[in-house]
Amino acid sequence: MSSAASLDLLDIDHCLSAEERQIRAVVRQLVDQRVRPEVAGWYEQGRVPVRELAAEFGKLGLLGMHLTGYGCAGASAVAYGLACLELEAGDSGLRSLVSVQGSLAMYAIWRYGSEEQKQQWLPPMAAGEAIGCFGLTEPDHGSDPASMATRARRDGSDWVLHGSKMWITNAPVADVAVIWARTDEGVRGFVVPMDTPGVSAPEITRKMSLRASVTGEIVLDDVRLPASAQLPGATGLRAPLSCLTEARYGIVWGALGAARDCLETALAYAIGREQFGRPLAGFQLTQAKLADMVVELQKGQLLALHLGRTAERGALRPEQVSVGKLNNVREALAIARQCRTIMGANGISGEYPVMRHANNLESVLTYEGTAEIHQLVIGQRLTGISAFA
Template sequence: MTDLARDYLDLDSLFSAEELGLRNRVREFVQARIKPNIARWYEAAHFPREIAKEMGALGLLGMHLTGYGCAGRSAVEYGLASMELEAGDSGMRTFVSVQGSLAMTAIHRFGSEEQRQRWLPGMAAGDLIGCFGLTEPTAGSDPAAMRSTAVRDGDGWVLNGAKRWIGLATIADVAVIWAKTDEGVRGFLVPTGTEGFTATPIEPKLGMRASIQCDIDLTDVRLAAEAVLPGAVGLRAPFTCLNEARYGIMWGAMGAARDAYEAALAYALERHQFGAPIGAFQLIQQKLVDMVLEIQKGTLVALRTGRLKDSGALRHEQLSFGKLNNVREAIEICRSARTIFGGNGITLDYSPLRHACNLESVRTYEGTDEMHTLIMGRAITGVAAFSPGTAG
């Protein structure tokens, strides 16, 4: 594979030696630990729980947070790690996202010092697992319509409701649950062994098979007063966590796309038909060129967003640009890459279709295409169009 095939615009020159060093360490981990096993894990719908501690040892869990055993890495470094993890599989990057960008960020940003000390060091090490319960069966894109409630009972709280599509819930030690109260939406830390908390895996799935997504049922879950996140009042708090996850997604999607492209390129050079490698044919080269164009552009979008984030200048509307564009383009790249393999492309011997199936889920979570389109539309026009009649 030529240098131009790997990095056409020499984007590596835009990163520091420290950033590239971290990227390469994560790439080596993915190459050694994930890629040799992912087809088997995916087919068996298995998430390897033991990999959490391995990722913790690499400093990947809550890596953008500081203190409490967290690595305190930059946004760009977190993005590069996300890219490499998703080159292995979306489920691996999703684990890091749910653990770090959602559950750990909620505790780090909105929790008490006691809550941080209790949970974050173990979560950073991978000894403890967290999940993030916002989405509900009837409230996905519209979390303000959630039906889960938390009612004061003496000095404590009683939670009732249901959550859906909650990553890691069946293996989690603590759940960050968002519920309506008389004070507005509040966040609660619910140890998953609490009576009335039930998590059930959502099965079968056509994508994200090496990951865990669950239904959660909350039936008269009794919590002490100190279970509430003191700094979280209203939907701004969970949206802050979602924005952290959206940021990682824009990098991760390009990792999946890059892996699909590299697999397709290697196959095109080794597969012979009509007396020549299929990579010598014009239509195959057009597909490969289109992939390179979008991967390089998408990586530039992610990098620009990361630099803005590290400088403190990033606006939340700008996250929608990267999430919408990069996931949408990554799906098309993976689908196109699959066609280069012909019939062989539908097997788990090759990664593109697995990536494409995973990315259909990534396209939906942390904001659908439609929601990010409307977020961008509001930013461009100044007019909200999130519900009928609001566009004027």
């Protein structure tokens, strides 16, 4: 029995179809063979071969895998979630690459783009031949996108964009960005090739988290775009927020992958490490920690599975995704920290993945809506009163 199977005390696997388990196995094999031997080095160096990985992910149909048409796999919501879980068991940065590509950039074009935009960008993005990014967050406007300062003004039949976006995954290596800007008619989205004059994407360095991920700023210096660059179906802030809901759903699953990897590592370590003449796993306090962690992991998996089946019925609501993101990331981070205590000083060693996952989850806790934002989303649903302003 593998360590992953031994953690499934509730036999959740029996709730999955044979096809879903097969997809999970394929992604897990990719992570085991391609990622695990290299990821500690990528993290330490702060470098990751994005284009090579994107090409490999594209061959397996992982990019935009829950979308239909245009070279996308059309997989179920649960299958997509399982893929996110296995990717993040390797590293949160890898799941971020797939999530930003498929659930933000590709989804925005797929749902709100013109047929011309879809035909131009979605097939190469699905194949990993073109890298996308999603420009919503700004240097002074993170949790409050409604206050964005980036502007788009009409100039004849063209649009001219000016402003900047910050903490944008994939930006320094991207071929295309979906940029959100304020216009006289409200918030609108634009498909912006990154080689357009006036666009630059300096990389953000010296990160202590998500080091196996490429992050940058996008600077838009009076960038001129044709009218055809506008996403015709995206009107108002509801459009980019719907893209965030897509990405948050993947995080609901992905964070559990990081937690599972930490728990598997700590369990194996506790069984093999002896102190005071017996394995660490033989002490009551260690077993209490392990029991509490596996309970939270399994509860998170049941929550993710329920949200996935709800999505497949077309009934998933944003506040339900907020419940999943808030709970699963918060508990995954708690599991990572607790696993570190079981492993003592070895818990901070790069020879083990636990501290890397813990550092990454500090970012996952914040991006795609902080824990506090999701608490307010849930609070508004419960009370009918918005506490955002």
